[in-house]
Amino acid sequence: MRKAEHKPLSFSTTMRNPERIVHFIGCIKEFEGEILTNSVIISIVSKVIKDKLYKPMYISRTSYLNSIFNDEAEVFTDEQIEEIIINSPQKHKEAGFQEGWPSRFDTWYKICKEFGFIYYEMDKPIEISPSGHVLCDAYASTSENSGEKIQKIFLNALVKYQTNNPFRKNANINAPIPLLLNVLRLLNQDPKSSGISRKELPFVTCWNNSDHEKLYKFIINFRSKFGYKASDEVVYEECLKLLQSNNRVRFKMNQITKEGVDDLIRKLRITGLFSLRGRGRFIDINKLELDTANYVISEYTDFKTFKNKYDFYTYMGTLDPIIIKTRDIEISNVDEIRINALKEFAKEYPLPIIYDELKCLQIKKASKDEYLKLIEEPTRLEFLISLVLIQKYPHYDIKPNYAIDDEGNPTFTAKGGVADIEVYDTNMDSLIEVTLMRGRDQSIAEIPAITRHLKEQKEKSQENDVFSVFIAPHIHADTIYMCRFTMFQEKLGIYPYNISDFVDKVDKTKEISELKYVV
Known part of the structure; x- marks a missing residue:
């Protein structure tokens, strides 16, 4: 072997x-x-x-x-x-x-x-x-x-994940998520700290042991020499030393300093434990999940290693009841954090750029934006549509419902039981629903739920005009049929748009009610 x-x-x-x-x-x-x-x-x-x-x-x-x-x-x-x-x-x-x-x-x-x-x-x-x-x-x-x-399920897996697990044959021995959390806790003892820089994350991916204090000191020493402006070449050379290798063919610079970092950040974001700071230039502990982060540190910093693949699978697949327990975020101003962040993002992303990003989602083309590519595609769609709405209709009360970290960065799609985005005006309530689903299951998975949301909104609303706009990469014929059925049976309007048609239509309107049409 x-x-x-x-x-x-x-x-x-x-x-x-x-x-x-x-x-x-x-x-x-x-x-x-x-x-x-x-x-x-x-x-x-x-x-x-x-x-x-x-x-x-x-x-x-x-x-x-x-x-x-x-x-x-x-x-x-x-x-x-x-x-x-x-x-x-x-x-x-x-x-x-x-x-x-x-x-x-x-x-x-x-x-x-x-x-x-x-x-x-x-x-x-x-x-x-x-x-x-x-x-x-x-x-x-x-x-x-x-x-x-x-x-929580992905968190349950990732906090247990070990670089030296029996599927990998890696001489590095650590559990990367608890390792990173411990390093962040030490870095955050400095009140000026914004977490760990993207430039420093390769040191986490290449670190060869579980000594978080030593990694913390390594990062502090690196900062003292280069600040946050080290070149990729400098970071790469340090990583090769950590890997005890000069093999620049096997370990390519772009894979270590770019691709590996992007992939790690996407995995970190899945867990909900980590926040983006400085538009993705730094990673930090999500203050909305401090209790969970502290639990992970206390329970998973020390870990048992495995030589048998099945034993490791069993360990990974077992549910930690503390981790998977769902709870309401006990922060009263989450909606305020979300909308304030959205308004700031709207200043940075003009509509033509947002439209291009939406069309990328429609044709399954990867985003090249350094920030947006860190957001999973279904969540990114909700976020981009929210940015369109807040720029096109600033006179409305726009309320997106995607999950956020402590800085208002999107982390996951809106929870079940609520509309993806709510839009309110003095004489109108509109529910905006989005999906990346493209096939005929779209009509079964989406339209009944939208109808239910609309009926509930109609019952509690004081406004006469209550309707929904449904946006997807492709509108299946069965979806159009179901929207017509809802209009006939429930007298409720659901107006479906594929992404490109929505972009073309919304760009020419001043009021969201102009998106209504005879389905």
Whole structure:
């Protein structure tokens, strides 16, 4: 067996966001308890491709299949899935799996395994852990606290995560989240501290032990030499020393100073424990979650290491009842923090830039904005639409409901049971609902809930004009039918727009009521 070497912390790039992880777990969930064979793997692969979670090159090269893939209203037949799989040999090999699709399967799912959501080995039963089940249930739920529960499940996994876990063969030995929390606590003893700089985060990803006091002193010493203006080259050289390596081919500068940092920040943000300061230039402990942060420090700073993969999976997949317990934020001015931050963001992001970012979401194009790319796409959509509304209609009372950190940065989508964004005027109440869902499930998952929100708003509102605007990358035909049904049955208006049509329409209006039309 090859000796473990020092490597920077790196999560799988196959699944960068939590929603994608859940969709993949959903594809394997129905096979729970079945013995994993190559035949079962092909069945799971078929479901992944049918759900359009993975696009083999054969689809892109075949016009009619590419057309089906790009059309949210179309689905692949079983015969087409078989054609795609046969004509898409995967030149890929993972240890313990046959070359081809079985190895591709392992590439997809190994991060789910490492986070303790599922477990599989060839010729053994497929398992879904308690945390994996709760995660899937939370995504499927419309309950008020489902969003917070999703955050807590990822927090449950990430606070336990170890760089030297048996899936990784890394000579670095630490639990990165408790390590970072401890360092932040020490840094924050200086009242002028804003947390840890993005420039310093590579030191966390490359740190080779669990001594947080030593890492804190390393960062302070680095600051005394370079302040916050060190070049990427200087940071990179320090990281190579930490890794005890001169291998600039294996450990590329961009991966350590840029890609690895972005990925770490996205994982940190999933937990809800961390705040962005200085528009993402610094990471700090979220003051709204201090109790949870202190609990993690007290319970997970010291950790047991594992040599057996299944034992580590069991540890990761077990739910800590203290961590997953949902609670109301006990801060009275959360709404004020959110709206004040939104107004400041509106000064920094003019409408043309926001429109471009919205269109990127519509076509699944990655944002290049250093701040916006740190916000998960579903939350980013709510945030960008809120920015549009507050700039186009400053005379209205705009109330977004996405979750925030202590500086008003968006952390997660609006909780269940409330509209994504509420808009009030002296003679009108409007509920703005957004989603990145594109397929026919859109009508089932979204329109009944919007109708319920509208009925509740109509009952408590003093205004005659109560309606909803629904925004998505693509409006499915079934969604239009459901909006018409709601208008006929409930006499309530839901006006659907795809993102580009919304941008075109809103840019020409002065009042939000102008968004109403005959559906």
